Amino acid sequence: MTKLEIAPSILPADFGQLGPTLQDLQAAGVDRVHWDVMDGVFVPNLTVGAPVIESCRRWSDLPFEAHLMIVDPDRHVESFVRAGCELVIIHAEATAHLHRSLGLIRSLGARAGVALNPSTPPSAIEYVMDLLDVILVMTVNPGFGGQRYLASVEPKIASLAALRDLTNPTTRIEVDGGVAPDTLAGVVENGGEIVVSGSALFAHPGGLRAGVEAFHAIAEEARK
Numbered sequence: 001m002t003k004l005e006i007a008p009s010i011l012p013a014d015f016g017q018l019g020p021t022l023q024d025l026q027a028a029g030v031d032r033v034h035w036d037v038m039d040g041v042f043v044p045n046l047t048v049g050a051p052v053i054e055s056c057r058r059w060s061d062l063p064f065e066a067h068l069m070i071v072d073p074d075r076h077v078e079s080f081v082r083a084g085c086e087l088v089i090i091h092a093e094a095t096a097h098l099h100r101s102l103g104l105i106r107s108l109g110a111r112a113g114v115a116l117n118p119s120t121p122p123s124a125i126e127y128v129m130d131l132l133d134v135i136l137v138m139t140v141n142p143g144f145g146g147q148r149y150l151a152s153v154e155p156k157i158a159s160l161a162a163l164r165d166l167t168n169p170t171t172r173i174e175v176d177g178g179v180a181p182d183t184l185a186g187v188v189e190n191g192g193e194i195v196v197s198g199s200a201l202f203a204h205p206g207g208l209r210a211g212v213e214a215f216h217a218i219a220e221e222a223r224k
């Protein structure tokens, strides 16, 4: 089994200090950066768009991923690829033609991911498994950082990992929402390979590097 990958959500950062925060995250040993893009329509909250990500690109050597919580994502996918996101994740619930939207992302040279709200079943993506680099399993209702992890989604993480094994073994299972030292073992035991963490990682008492190390130690223990 490959090592856990950690993708910090940028949401808890001071948005006036994004550059230095990206440097701190890289120094702490995270694997990638997760940009939560919210449009105030698909979810109640508004965050950043492609121009902010593009301006931040020079502050980090890490891969950037865009988690697009926006309606009709096809309108904006290209701007996020141009901004430097190597992975673009759209919500299955936000596009009428998921197969076409994923094809668009791939045609632009980026990797494609799909996010599933807690209530969306695995069957929604069975027909696009061949187009998926990443499945982002939401363990909170999207829209805000700092929410409580929904352990009731864990059987779905396991179902998606089994579907992946059967249909497209290269697809990675990523889990997003409320991932913290006390919830991480459940994520890993059910097949999570990449974790997004915002509030728990930024608030780790020992700092970012200690948080990253703690996450790896918990994941290794959970895999025994």
Ligand SMILES: O=C(CO)[C@@H](O)[C@H](O)COP(=O)(O)O
Residues within 6 Å of the ligand: 009, 011, 034, 036, 067, 140, 141, 142, 143, 144, 145, 146, 147, 176, 177, 178, 179, 196, 197, 198, 199, 200
């Ligand atoms: O996409 C989302 C929320 O909609 C997430 O990426 C969260 O922002 C992660 O933050 P924590 O739940 O870890 O605080």
Ligand SMILES: [Co+2]
Residues within 6 Å of the ligand: 009, 034, 035, 036, 067, 176, 196
């Ligand atoms: Co997210």
